[in-house]
Amino acid sequence: MTPDAGRAGRPTLAVVGATGTVGAVMLQILSQRADIWGEIRLIASPRSAGRKLAVRGEQVEVVALSEDAFDGVDVVMFDVPDEVAGQWAPVAAAHGAVVVDNSGAFRMDPDVPLVVPEVNAHAVRRRPRGIVANPDCTTLSMIVALGALHAEFGLRELVVSSYQAVSGAGRAGVETLRRQLSLVAGTELGTHPGDVRRAVGDDTGPFPEPVALNVVPWAGSLREDGWSSEEMKVRDESRKILGLPTLPVAVTCVRVPVVTTHSLTVHARFEGEVTVDKAREILATAPGVVLFDNPAAGEYPTPADVVGTDPTWVGRVRRALDDPTALELFVCGDNQRKGAALNATQIAELVAAEPRSHTGRDAARGD
Amino acid sequence: MTPDAGRAGRPTLAVVGATGTVGAVMLQILSQRADIWGEIRLIASPRSAGRKLAVRGEQVEVVALSEDAFDGVDVVMFDVPDEVAGQWAPVAAAHGAVVVDNSGAFRMDPDVPLVVPEVNAHAVRRRPRGIVANPDCTTLSMIVALGALHAEFGLRELVVSSYQAVSGAGRAGVETLRRQLSLVAGTELGTHPGDVRRAVGDDTGPFPEPVALNVVPWAGSLREDGWSSEEMKVRDESRKILGLPTLPVAVTCVRVPVVTTHSLTVHARFEGEVTVDKAREILATAPGVVLFDNPAAGEYPTPADVVGTDPTWVGRVRRALDDPTALELFVCGDNQRKGAALNATQIAELVAAEPRSHTGRDAARGD
Numbered sequence: 001m002t003p004d005a006g007r008a009g010r011p012t013l014a015v016v017g018a019t020g021t022v023g024a025v026m027l028q029i030l031s032q033r034a035d036i037w038g039e040i041r042l043i044a045s046p047r048s049a050g051r052k053l054a055v056r057g058e059q060v061e062v063v064a065l066s067e068d069a070f071d072g073v074d075v076v077m078f079d080v081p082d083e084v085a086g087q088w089a090p091v092a093a094a095h096g097a098v099v100v101d102n103s104g105a106f107r108m109d110p111d112v113p114l115v116v117p118e119v120n121a122h123a124v125r126r127r128p129r130g131i132v133a134n135p136d137c138t139t140l141s142m143i144v145a146l147g148a149l150h151a152e153f154g155l156r157e158l159v160v161s162s163y164q165a166v167s168g169a170g171r172a173g174v175e176t177l178r179r180q181l182s183l184v185a186g187t188e189l190g191t192h193p194g195d196v197r198r199a200v201g202d203d204t205g206p207f208p209e210p211v212a213l214n215v216v217p218w219a220g221s222l223r224e225d226g227w228s229s230e231e232m233k234v235r236d237e238s239r240k241i242l243g244l245p246t247l248p249v250a251v252t253c254v255r256v257p258v259v260t261t262h263s264l265t266v267h268a269r270f271e272g273e274v275t276v277d278k279a280r281e282i283l284a285t286a287p288g289v290v291l292f293d294n295p296a297a298g299e300y301p302t303p304a305d306v307v308g309t310d311p312t313w314v315g316r317v318r319r320a321l322d323d324p325t326a327l328e329l330f331v332c333g334d335n336q337r338k339g340a341a342l343n344a345t346q347i348a349e350l351v352a353a354e355p356r357s358h359t360g361r362d363a364a365r366g367d
Numbered sequence: 368m369t370p371d372a373g374r375a376g377r378p379t380l381a382v383v384g385a386t387g388t389v390g391a392v393m394l395q396i397l398s399q400r401a402d403i404w405g406e407i408r409l410i411a412s413p414r415s416a417g418r419k420l421a422v423r424g425e426q427v428e429v430v431a432l433s434e435d436a437f438d439g440v441d442v443v444m445f446d447v448p449d450e451v452a453g454q455w456a457p458v459a460a461a462h463g464a465v466v467v468d469n470s471g472a473f474r475m476d477p478d479v480p481l482v483v484p485e486v487n488a489h490a491v492r493r494r495p496r497g498i499v500a501n502p503d504c505t506t507l508s509m510i511v512a513l514g515a516l517h518a519e520f521g522l523r524e525l526v527v528s529s530y531q532a533v534s535g536a537g538r539a540g541v542e543t544l545r546r547q548l549s550l551v552a553g554t555e556l557g558t559h560p561g562d563v564r565r566a567v568g569d570d571t572g573p574f575p576e577p578v579a580l581n582v583v584p585w586a587g588s589l590r591e592d593g594w595s596s597e598e599m600k601v602r603d604e605s606r607k608i609l610g611l612p613t614l615p616v617a618v619t620c621v622r623v624p625v626v627t628t629h630s631l632t633v634h635a636r637f638e639g640e641v642t643v644d645k646a647r648e649i650l651a652t653a654p655g656v657v658l659f660d661n662p663a664a665g666e667y668p669t670p671a672d673v674v675g676t677d678p679t680w681v682g683r684v685r686r687a688l689d690d691p692t693a694l695e696l697f698v699c700g701d702n703q704r705k706g707a708a709l710n711a712t713q714i715a716e717l718v719a720a721e722p723r724s725h726t727g728r729d730a731a732r733g734d
Contacts, residue, residue, distance in 0.1 A: 159526040209671065218667060218683075254530065254697070295593055298585075303581055304563040305561060318594060330619060
């Protein structure tokens with residue numbers, strides 16, 4: 001029996017942007033998880049068409065993005081730039097596929113649910129445009145843990161600072177850090193004003209400043225009043241996912257010289273008094289969360305340990321010393337797995353598990 | 368005329384720990400600032416005695432730490448471990464010198480002022496033990512900017528996250544990062560769980576985890592309820608310096624792969640409504656502060672630009688979107704200059720500028 005024979009009658013999945021960094025992680029994750037799919041179709045820009053990529057142990061030829069590419073597709077995951085998603089996601093939806101989009105094009109559209117399966121799986125069902133949005137990687141790196149705490153304690157306020165990995169800026173971000181590290185390693189750089197900048201030269205890649213031996217308080221593009229787009233995403237998306245449209249959220253996003261895995265410090269204030277014991281109990285049992293928190297034994301998550309894993313790791317759980325309603329946390333999540341490819345795959349699986357009348361064109365028009 | 372002749376009648380300064388990392392920066396700063404001192408005596412452990420170090424363009428021989436070493440000394444700056452300072456600072460004070468101590472031994476002693484000249488210069492005068500404490504480098508990297516904002520707006524709450532450089536852990540910290548960078552540069556490391564840890568080996572120097580291609584949410588030793596000593600210092604010292612003994616301060620301290628210059632994100636809540644314009648006006652004119660904040664032009668401070676400079680640099684000034692009484696800031700300060708050697712030197716200069724009856728043994732008994 002060929003693998004295909006056992007897949008008869010199962011839904012067809014497509015991946016648009018299969019040749020990108022997150023696309024590659026999607027194919028890896030699809031090869032690791034329980035195989036619920038019939039055909040998995042790989043779609044990319046015309047210049048990548050004809051390439052073969054491995055998924056589920058088979059070589060699959062990439063087809064060019066076109067309307068016909070969505071023929072017979074039940075669910076499609078997009079990982080492409082905002083403007084490409086903005087153009088093609090509605091095309092795929094009109095063709096009857098449920099779209100899971102990882103761009104920023106639709107996340108704040110009131111007719112597009114923004115879904116984190118551990119937090120608001122129910123929201124996936126109301127999708128009048130046939131599109132479900134996958135949150136930003138920074139939001140995703142913390143929101144599963146916060147959703148679990150919110151369900152018990154009732155969140156009132158968040159103050160968040162990020163320590164964001166360079167792969168959040170894609171392959172160019174990783175290549176830039178690696179190039180800069182080769183230039184600064186083995187030197188005495190980092191002790192005089194501008195010495196790192198002079199050593200790495202003007203090519204700072206997708207970053208505004210050198211990122212080796214440095215931290216850069218900027219991610220994304222400039223929004224009103226000095227906010228970065230990344231900071232606005234963390235605030236607006238957290239509110240939407242948690243169903244708390246007026247939650248006060250203060251965010252500062254900072255890039256650090258880490259390849260993959262975003263970290264965040266979180267100051268979370270709740271409706272009433274909290275205890276560390278209860279918080280730890282919640283985090284220890286929440287799906288998708290690993291509590292790794294024993295400073296006496298040197299246990300707290302760091303990107304070097306968390307990278308390549310699926311869960312949201314939480315450590316440094318403390319009650320604020322001066323506010324019995326607030327907790328301090330340090331959270332790590334792989335920005336390419338839970339932060340992008342894994343969450344999109346989980347959403348696609350949620351859709352595929354719906355009674356058949358909910359998938360495809362019918363449900364795309366809402367319920 | 369020899370340099371010495373012009374220095375007759377000026378106060379004698381001693382530096383204890385002259386051969387250490389911060390000691391070296393003290394000598395550099397003493398060579399750069401207006402020269403108000405008579406003799407500058409260099410003191411270190413007996414094994415460093417006899418070495419010659421440059422200060423004010425002259426070679427000065429290091430003498431061994433002993434009671435006699437304080438003969439005739441008016442002001443002495445200590446940069447030695449807590450236990451050495453705890454033993455020898457009172458000896459120097461009993462010998463008639465005013466001690467400026469950069470260890471953690473005396474900072475929270477109610478009879479020892481904790482001084483940042485731009486914020487609470489007045490506090491230096493009441494020093495019944497003859498000792499003035501210099502704050503921790505992390506506190507110092509933000510407190511000048513916060514002091515200026517507090518003076519205008521009245522601080523009500525702080526939530527702070529740090530991005531701390533490895534030189535905060537001394538020479539061993541810098542050497543550890545440099546060794547680890549040499550091992551990871553030019554590799555594909557940083558994308559699989561534990562690959563960085565395997566590459567750098569078990570020798571993580573003064574840090575509990577690898578610091579290259581990583582961030583580590585720990586600095587200092589374990590205190591009650593999961594707090595680190597560094598986090599407690601930032602809270603307790605900020606309160607003491609600002610004269611706000613009950614100020615709520617929430618802190619998470621994180622080590623990053625930067626050689627020198629600590630960065631902090633600050634969420635600061637004030638008594639009433641604040642405006643960004645007024646905050647910028649305060650920061651632009653505050654002594655010891657540089658406002659570097661124009662994201663449209665790519666202007667925000669980073670450690671690579673700030674290292675080696677004296678001021679506290681402030682950027683990313685925003686009003687919290689959901690709280691008109693709160694500001695968000697990103698602050699950078701050289702942890703060895705303003706964070707240690709410079710502030711100690713400024714305190715020593717404050718003491719030296721007092722009417723003569725205030726210096727030496729008389730003032731050491733308080734006023």
